[in-house]
Amino acid sequence: MTGHLVxxxxxxxxxxxxxFTKKYGIHRLVHAEAFDDVGQAIARENAMKKWRRAWKIELIERDNPDWDDLYLKLNH
Known part of the structure; x- marks a missing residue:
């Protein structure tokens, strides 16, 4: 959870x-969600951490089926 995604x-x-990201060499942003309420964002992150890997992959593939790097689309 961050207030400064870029x-x-x-x-x-x-x-x-x-x-985790440094240890495993993860460099692509393939999923992100925006919330107006910090409490909701923290709750969502904590819930997702408990999900099975398959559920996380399903979420990514639903919204980003090509696993595009969303960082490249963010306003810098």
Whole structure:
């Protein structure tokens, strides 16, 4: 969850943040959701962390079937 998506994705792409994305070399943004309420965003993130991998893949493929890098479409 972040209030600054472009900046956060840039940090992950450049390997500036330790954790899952750096460890596994993940550099593409394939899914993102926007919320007006921070509490709702945090709740959604926490719920999704408990999902099975197959459910996450289904969500991505529903909205982004080609797994395009959405970072390239963000306003920089």
């Amino acid at each position: 900046e956060r994705v840039f940090q992950h792409r450049e390997g500036l943040i330790e954790g």
